[in-house]
Amino acid sequence: MTARAVPTNRDVWRIAAPMILSNVSVPLLGMVDTGVVGHLESPVYLGAVAIGATIFGFLYVGMNFLRMGTTGIAAQRYGADDFDGLRVSLGQALIVAQLIALVLLLLQGPLGRIALELIGAEPDVETFALEYFSIRIWSAPGTLANYALIGWFLGLQNARVPLLIFLTINLTNIVLDLVFVLGLGMKVDGVALASVIAEYTALIVALAFAARELKKREGHWPLAQLFRVRAYAAFFSVNANLFIRTMALIFAYFFVTAQGARLGGLVLAANAVLLNLANLTSFALDGIAHAAEALVGKAVGQKNRRSLEESVRLCLRWSLYFAAGLAVAYFFGGRFIVNVLTDLPEVRETAMIYLPWFIVSPLVAVWSFLYDGVYVGATRARAMRDIMLVSTFLVFLPAWYLLQGFDNHGLWAAFTLFMASRGIGMHVGYRRSLLPSVG
Numbered sequence: 467m468t469a470r471a472v473p474t475n476r477d478v479w480r481i482a483a484p485m486i487l488s489n490v491s492v493p494l495l496g497m498v499d500t501g502v503v504g505h506l507e508s509p510v511y512l513g514a515v516a517i518g519a520t521i522f523g524f525l526y527v528g529m530n531f532l533r534m535g536t537t538g539i540a541a542q543r544y545g546a547d548d549f550d551g552l553r554v555s556l557g558q559a560l561i562v563a564q565l566i567a568l569v570l571l572l573l574q575g576p577l578g579r580i581a582l583e584l585i586g587a588e589p590d591v592e593t594f595a596l597e598y599f600s601i602r603i604w605s606a607p608g609t610l611a612n613y614a615l616i617g618w619f620l621g622l623q624n625a626r627v628p629l630l631i632f633l634t635i636n637l638t639n640i641v642l643d644l645v646f647v648l649g650l651g652m653k654v655d656g657v658a659l660a661s662v663i664a665e666y667t668a669l670i671v672a673l674a675f676a677a678r679e680l681k682k683r684e685g686h687w688p689l690a691q692l693f694r695v696r697a698y699a700a701f702f703s704v705n706a707n708l709f710i711r712t713m714a715l716i717f718a719y720f721f722v723t724a725q726g727a728r729l730g731g732l733v734l735a736a737n738a739v740l741l742n743l744a745n746l747t748s749f750a751l752d753g754i755a756h757a758a759e760a761l762v763g764k765a766v767g768q769k770n771r772r773s774l775e776e777s778v779r780l781c782l783r784w785s786l787y788f789a790a791g792l793a794v795a796y797f798f799g800g801r802f803i804v805n806v807l808t809d810l811p812e813v814r815e816t817a818m819i820y821l822p823w824f825i826v827s828p829l830v831a832v833w834s835f836l837y838d839g840v841y842v843g844a845t846r847a848r849a850m851r852d853i854m855l856v857s858t859f860l861v862f863l864p865a866w867y868l869l870q871g872f873d874n875h876g877l878w879a880a881f882t883l884f885m886a887s888r889g890i891g892m893h894v895g896y897r898r899s900l901l902p903s904v905g
Contacts, residue, residue, distance in 0.1 A: 472776045473765075478757045478784060481620070484629035486753035491636045498640045499657055502647045514594030514654050521581045521595075522602060525570075527716060529610055531708035532563055533617035534759070538845040539704065540621025541763020548767075549685035555621070556676065557692045558701050559614035567606040574603045594654045601658035608665035615672040619679075623760045627675045631668045639664035707847035711854040718858050718884060725866070725877050733874050736816035739807045743796055743824045750788045751828070751835035754781050758839030766844050771905025778896070782836050789832035796825045823878040830882055833889025841892060844900055853891035861887040 499519065503511045536559040543551035570577065578599040582592050612635070616628040639660050646656030691697040726737040761777035796803070800821045804814055841850045862884035869876030 472773050473761050473780060475780060475784075477623070477761060478754070478780050481623060481625040481757040481760050482753040482784070484625035485620075485756040486749060488625075488629045488632035489749040489752055491632050498643055502643045503654065503657060506647075506653065510590050510594060511653050513588075513591040514598055515657055517582070517585055517591065517595040518598035518602060518654070518658065520585070521578075521599060524716065525577075526609060526613075528709070528712060529566065529613060531705045531712055532559060532566075532610060532613040533620075534842045535559075535701065535705040535708050535845075535847065536614050536617030537620045537756075537759045538763050538842045538847075539701065540618045541623075541760050541843055542621075542767035542845065544622050545764035545767025545770075549683040550688055552618075552622070552683065553680065553685055553687050554691045554697075555701075556614070556618045557687065558698060559618060560611055561692060562698070562701065562705070563610035563614045564607055567610050570603060570606045574600065578603070598654045598658045601655055602661050605662040605665040608662070608669045611669050612665060612672060615669075615676060618676070619672075620756055620760050621763060622679065623764065624679070625756065625760075627672065630675070631672050634668040634671050635664045638667045704845050704847045707851040708842075711847070711851040714851075714854045714858045718862055718881070721863075721866075722877060722881055726874065729874055729877075732812055732816050735808070735810070735813045736820060737874070739804055739813060739817045740820060740824050742807055743800070743803065744827060747789075747792055747828045747831060748835070750792065751785055751832060754785045754788065755835050755839030755842075757781055758836060759843040762840050762843030763845075764843075766904055769905050771901070774901065774904050778836075778840055781839065785832050785836045789828040792828040793825055796821070796828075800825065820874055820878060823875075823882060826882065827885070830889070831885045833893060834885055837889060837892035837896060840896060840900070844904075846895070846900055849895050849899070850892070853888060853895065857884050857887040857891065 499515055503515045506512070536555060540552060540555045543549075543555055578596055581599070582595060612631055616631055619625070619627045642660035642663055643657055646652040646660055650656065652659070723734075723737070727734045758777065758781040761781070762774060765771075765773035765777055801818060804817045804821070808814060808817075838850070841847070862880055865883045866877060866880035869879050872879065
C-alpha cells in the first residue's frame with residue numbers, strides 16, 4: 467500500500483490473518499501444559515500450574531497496555547514517515563518494559579505471597595505454586611519486551627513477525643515442557659523454566675527482525691528522547707489511561723466469575739464451559755481489531771480522513787461477518803461444543819440454559835472489539851478509559867444490582883449491557899470527535 471493509498475480488504479487480512487493464527491496458538495500451549503503435568507503422579511502439580519498460570523495471566527494482561535499503546539504510537543509515526551519517531555516509540559516502549567519488569571522482580575516475594583493468599587489454595591498446592599511463581603517471574607523482562615515489540619511491528623502493519631514471535635514462544639515452550647518434565651523428570655519447575663526460556667528465545671528473534679526493519683529506514687536514535695523523563699509524557703499519557711481501562715475490564719470479568727461462584731458450583735462450572743465460546747469469539751474479533759489499530763493509526767499519522775473512514779468500514783464489515791458466523795455456529799452447534807467440553811450431565815444441561823446469551827454475545831460485543839482497535843490506533847486512550855469506566859460502574863454494576871433476582875440470567879444480561887454500552891459509547895465518540903479531528 468503506497469503512502470496515501472486507501473486500504474483494501476487485502477490490507478486488512480495481511481494483518482488480521484496472522485494475528486488470528488497467533489491467538490489460536492495460545493490455548494494449544496495451555497493444553498500441553500495441562501496434559502504434561504496432568505499425567506504426573508499427583509493432582510497437586512496440576513493445581514499448582516493452574517494457579518501459577520492464573521496469576522501470570524492476570525499480571526501480564528494488566529501489562530498489555532505496553533502492546534496497545536506502542537501499536538498506536540508506532541502506527542502514527544509510520545503513517546507520517548517519521549523514522550526517527552519509529553525508533554523513539556520502540557526505544558521508549560522497551561525501556562519502560564524493562565523498568566516495570568525490574569519492579570516485578572524486586573517485589574516478587576510479596577507479590578507471590580499476596581496472590582496465593584487471595585487464591586487460598588491448599589498448603590501442598592500452594593508450595594508448588596510458589597515454586598512455579600518464583601521461577602516464571604524471571605520471564606518478566608522477556609515477556610514485557612515481547613509485548614512492546616509485537617505492538618511496534620503491528621504499528622508498522624507487519625503481522626508476520628508477531629506471528630513468528632507467538633509461534634516461537636509456544637513451540638519452544640511445548641518442546642521444553644516435554645523435555646524437562648517427561649524427559650528429565652522435572653515437575654512444576656520444568657514447566658515454569660520452559661516458559662522462561664521460551665520468552666527469551668522469542669525476544670532474540672524479535673530483536674533480530676527489529677534491527678533488520680530499522681536498517682530499511684534511514685534515521686538515527688534521538689537519545690535525548692530516550693533518556694529524558696519529559697520526553698515520555700505522550701507515552702505515559704496513552705499507556706496510563708490504557709492501564710486503567712484494562713484494570714476496569716479485568717474487574718468486570720473477575721466480578722462475573724465471583725458472582726457465578728456465589729450462585730453455586732454447578733453454575734460456576736457451566737459458566738466456565740460457556741466462557742470458552744467467549745474466548746473463541748475474541749480470537750476472531752481481536753484479529754480484525756489488530757488490523758484496525760494499524761490501519762487507523764497510519765491514517766491518523768497521514769491526517770487522511772478518507773483512509774480512516776475506509777479502514778473503519780472494511781474492518782467493521784469483516785468483524786460483522788465473523789460475529790454473524792459465530793452466532794450461527796453457536797446456535798446450531800452450541801450443544802455439540804458444550805458436550806465436547808464436559809461429559810458431566812448436570813453441567814451440560816445447566817450450560818444449555820444460559821447458551822442463548824453466548825449466541826447473542828458476538829453480535830453485541832463486535833462493536834466494542836472493533837472500536838477498541840480504532841481508538842488504540844488513534845491513541846484516544848483517555849476516551850477509551852472514560853467509556854470503560856462509565857460502562858463498568860454506571861451500567862454493568864447497577865444493571866447487575868437491579869437484575870439479581872434473575873440469578874445467572876441477570877448476571878449475563880448485565881454483562882451484555884456492559885458490552886453494548888462500550889460499543890455504543892465508542893461509536894458515538896468516533897462519529898462526533900475522532901473522525902472530525904482527522905484531515
